[in-house]
Amino acid sequence: MKKNIAVIKGDGIGPEIMAETVKVLNVVAEKFCHIFNYTYVLMGGIAIDETGEPLPKETVEKCLASDSVLLGAVGGPKWDKGEGSKRPEAGLLGIRSALNLFANIRPAKLLKPLASACPLKTEITDKGLDLVIVRELIGGAYFGEKRTFTDEKGNKTASDLMIYSDYEIERICRVAFDMAKKRRKKVTSIDKANVLDSSRLWREISHIVASEYPDVEFSHMLVDNAAMQLVRDPAQFDVIVTENLFGDILSDEASMITGSLGMIPSASLGMGSLGLYEPIHGSAPDIAGQNKANPIASILSAAMMLRYSFDMDREAKDVENAVDLVLEHGFRTADIMSEGKKLVSCSEMGDKIAEII
Ligand code: IPM
Ligand code: MG
Numbered sequence: 001m002k003k004n005i006a007v008i009k010g011d012g013i014g015p016e017i018m019a020e021t022v023k024v025l026n027v028v029a030e031k032f033c034h035i036f037n038y039t040y041v042l043m044g045g046i047a048i049d050e051t052g053e054p055l056p057k058e059t060v061e062k063c064l065a066s067d068s069v070l071l072g073a074v075g076g077p078k079w080d081k082g083e084g085s086k087r088p089e090a091g092l093l094g095i096r097s098a099l100n101l102f103a104n105i106r107p108a109k110l111l112k113p114l115a116s117a118c119p120l121k122t123e124i125t126d127k128g129l130d131l132v133i134v135r136e137l138i139g140g141a142y143f144g145e146k147r148t149f150t151d152e153k154g155n156k157t158a159s160d161l162m163i164y165s166d167y168e169i170e171r172i173c174r175v176a177f178d179m180a181k182k183r184r185k186k187v188t189s190i191d192k193a194n195v196l197d198s199s200r201l202w203r204e205i206s207h208i209v210a211s212e213y214p215d216v217e218f219s220h221m222l223v224d225n226a227a228m229q230l231v232r233d234p235a236q237f238d239v240i241v242t243e244n245l246f247g248d249i250l251s252d253e254a255s256m257i258t259g260s261l262g263m264i265p266s267a268s269l270g271m272g273s274l275g276l277y278e279p280i281h282g283s284a285p286d287i288a289g290q291n292k293a294n295p296i297a298s299i300l301s302a303a304m305m306l307r308y309s310f311d312m313d314r315e316a317k318d319v320e321n322a323v324d325l326v327l328e329h330g331f332r333t334a335d336i337m338s339e340g341k342k343l344v345s346c347s348e349m350g351d352k353i354a355e356i357i
Contacts, residue, residue, distance in 0.1 A: 002035040003310055006066040008059070008095075011045040011079075011088060012283025013293035013346075014072025020295035020350025021070060021302045024322075027354045028306070028315050039066065043095060044074025044088035044283075054091030060098045068309040069099070069276040070302060073283035084146075097138045101268035101276055102168065103175040104135040104247065105304070108254035108264060113327040114336055117259030120231065127235035132183070133254055134176040134239060135247025137268055139168045140198070142244045164198045164243065166205050173209040175269070176241035177216055186217045186238035190226045190246055202243060223250070230254060255280055262294035262335045265301035267308050275309045277301040287334075291345045294333040296323055299353060322356040 007022070009015040022038060029036045041059040048054050054074075063069045075088040084090060095101075110118055110129040118125055144161030151157045173189070180187045189206040191199035203220055210218040221229065223246045229236065230253050242250065255264045261281050268276040279297030287293055300323060307316035331352050332341040344352065 001310065001312075002037070003067045004037045004039065004065070005305075006059075006063045006069045007038050007040050008043045008069065008071045008074075009040065009046075010043060010072040010074040010283060011076045012073055012285045012288040014044075014074065014283055016289070016291060016293050016346050017279065017295040017298040018070065018072040020346060020353075021298045023350045024299050024319060024354050024357065025302055027357045028319060031318070031357060032312070032315050034312075034315075043071070043091040045076050045079040047091060048079055048082070048086065048088065054086065054088050055094040055098075060095065063095065063099060063276075064274075066274070068274060068305050069095075070298075070305065071095075071276055071278035072298060073279065073281065075283050076285040076288075078285075093142060095276065096268055097143065099268075099274060099276060100138065100270040102136060102138045103172055103269045104133075104137040104251075105175075105179070105267040105269065105308075106133040106135060106247075106251040106254070106264065106280055107131070107266075108133065108251070108258050110258050111260060111263065111324075111327065113324075114258075114260050114263070116338060117336060118257065119259060120234075120257055124231075124233065124235075127233070129234045129258060131234065131237040131254065132179060132239050133247055133251045134172065134179060134241045135251060136164075136168065136172040136241075136243045137247075138244075139164050140244035162196065162198050162243075162245070164201060166201065169202050169205040170209055171271075173206045173241055176239050177209060177213040180216045180239040181213070184238040185215060187213075187219075188226070188237055188240050189218070189220050190223050190240055190242040190250065191220065192223050192246070193220070194222060198243070206241070226250060227253060231257060251280065260336055261297075262333070263296050263300070265297050265304050267301070267304040269308060273309050273311075275305060277305040277309075291347055292334050293346045294335045295346050295350050296333075296353075299323065299350070318357055319353070322353045325356050326352045
């Protein structure tokens with residue numbers, strides 16, 4: 001198969017981890033007789049520097065014309081002072097919205113070879129830790145009306161409207177239930193229905209969708225309780241579905257309890273097969289350009305792309321197995337290094353994974 005991939009290297013360690021990802025994809029292409037064409041486009045801080053905009057129009061057009069999009073990471077202290085619309089993050093939000101990627105899939109799984117990095121007690125993790133967060137990505141407070149103004153009493157005031165319509169809740173819930181059917185058949189919908197109207201609507205609609213999936217166990221949980229349950233008993237979760245801001249926060253917590261932030265991929269999907277795939281970690285400007293970064297989250301994101309956008313399940317498994325094997329053989333980048341293991345650089349990690357494939 002021939003596939004066109006738009007590649008956004010981005011800022012910080014983005015270019016380094018993306019180089020390893022393309023290296024791995026090229027061996028996959030060779031092994032399985034595919035052709036992957038890469039079109040490099042600008043977004044984030046580097047786009048601000050080169051074009052004045054975090055998300056140039058050309059980037060959106062080229063991404064829309066591709067079969068899929070790979071993203072390294074965006075942002076860094078250099079661009080932190082800009083106003084909202086001129087920050088690298090605006091590019092990320094803009095591309096999600098422009099490609100209509102409403103579903104963000106973030107798996108959090110305890111990897112056996114890295115179990116010692118998990119901050120939870122073993123009596124908790126012995127029960128397992130393998131969940132997926134399905135986060136609504138283009139609604140809620142991120143995209144509702146934003147205002148900064150002076151109120152009638154002269155107080156400087158700002159607001160971000162958390163707004164959801166029924167169809168937005170329905171489509172994200174369907175993604176979660178369809179995913180649960182292929183897993184342990186359990187969905188937990190997380191909201192703040194004791195306080196927020198948008199959460200009460202979320203509860204109502206998710207309940208209707210759940211009735212269409214009688215074979216999937218369904219429950220609701222308040223977000224504050226969910227934050228606690230994630231560290232108290234994460235084994236109770238299979239698929240979590242939640243709105244944008246709660247999903248942002250809980251997915252960081254979920255990744256932290258696996259002990260391996262640098263290992264976690266994500267997929268952002270819409271109605272069609274076009275998706276955007278990115279590691280959940282940031283651009284790590286402190287180690288940028290030193291060949292120290294861990295490329296595994298980015299490589300696993302590419303595996304998600306093979307599976308979800310290209311329907312190449314065998315190829316995806318091959319990449320995931322290669323990552324497992326490299327870890328089993330004891331190779332570690334600095335972020336996941338522990339005693340007795342073999343320290344490798346970002347490019348060496350890419351080489352090892354590519355060799356196995
Ligand atoms: C994420 C990030 C982004 C978000 C930021 C960088 C805008 O935290 O992908 O989780 O909040 O969605
Ligand atoms: Mg986040």
